[in-house]
Amino acid sequence: MVTQPTLLLRGPSLVDRIDPRVRVLAAVVFSIVTALLSSLVALGLALACTASLAMVSGLRLAPAARRLAGLNGVMLLLAAVVPLSVEGTALFALGSWTWSREGLLLAATIALKANAILLAVLVLLATLDLVVLGHALHHFYVPEKLVHLLLFTVRYIDVLEQEYGRLREAMRLRAFRPGLSSHTYRSFGYLIGMLLVRSVDRSERIVAAMKCRGFQGKFWLLDHFAMSWADAWFGAAAVAVVIGMIVLQWRA
Template identity: 45%
Template sequence: MLSEAFAQGKSILHRLDPRLRIVFATLFSFLLAVSMGFPTLLAGLTLSVILVLTSGLPLKDVAKRLTTINIFNILLFLVLPITFAPPPAFLLGPVACSREGLLLAARITLKSNAILMVFIALIATMSIATLGHGLNRLRMPRKIVYLLLIAYRYVFVLEQEYQRLSTAIRVRGFVPGTNLHTYKTYAYLFGMLLVRALARAERVYQSMLCRGFKGKFYCIHQFSFSSTDRIWAGYLLLTLILLGGMEWLMPTLF
């Protein structure tokens, strides 16, 4: 299962009310996603870095999670300047590059890194169970919350089941190749995985009914806003207002 390594910590962000973290991360992501001005994007990136530092997370582990998305961003810098529609602004050897394409790649890079770091600092610092209960307290549809919690729990069970089936066919001498036998074998494997998943889902549902499940999960821990949560709520709200004001006043800078 996922280790949820970032969920274990004693920083002030770990102790903030999960509902506050979920709401701010969502609003921040939407605001930055629609922003076009570089001052707004740079300010958002700076805020996300501050939150990561405040969370006390290992910077090496954070950098590893940023690596994948930045590999994609490097590809954007290679592709967008030479494929963007406006006339080329400069030449890079025999290749004509567009200034607008380069700026678009820069915007995407700033947005993706800022949004990902905010989610690492605010959302990854809580467990999946806490996230589910926080969404439930925010009036998220109950079925969606239950799907999140149950899917997180049983996707690893299905992965273990797949590993057992894969080991079984290898023990029987199966060697994958580009032939009809290989395609049939993988089709049978995934078909058997689906059958076993359905059977396990029925058993889990029956066991939940035997334990008194009536369509609702109960949480012993009750969320409540403390004075620290109120202070941070005001601070985070102020940052959203400032970012929105920057985008409104300086939307086309650069």
């Protein structure tokens, strides 16, 4: 299920006061620049800035830590494997395997980048209601079809899940127990097939209902976004951080 954005924050937050469009733009620019950097100092600044933003905006520790833990599991694996394949000063060796210092540094850069980007996305984007995010993307001329796809997914994922739950329950009530048998595979095949058929049916009824209310292919948004001073301050800070990162990289 989709996590409720409000669950990520401890109460009202600073980020709520920033225009969704500014948040999307800041997250995208920051992510791209961070992904291109290679200097450890610049990346350290990036991570420090996103971490302080996370703290100031009151990001809840538990859900954020869960996501970071998932990412850093992969990073540990990288730290173990990457130094093997990068040539350089040997740190230590085990038989014919040598771990290089350069490789370890490379793994550290990757980990810094990944953590900084994930934190930025968590604070700036994951805290946005998906619907608001859809509308913000619309303002950036993201193709309307993609925005509609996002909005409809948000709305109907729950209905589909309920439908799946009902079918699954009906199966269970007739003593279905999944196992390693062709009967199980066939039954799950039927279940998925039936879900698809019902989704297509439902989508046709939804389009019919929309047509009945005068839909002719264009969505009109009820709410408009408004810029404020908070956006200007946040925007200026974000620009300063990105420029700082680039300068540090250039001097390194």
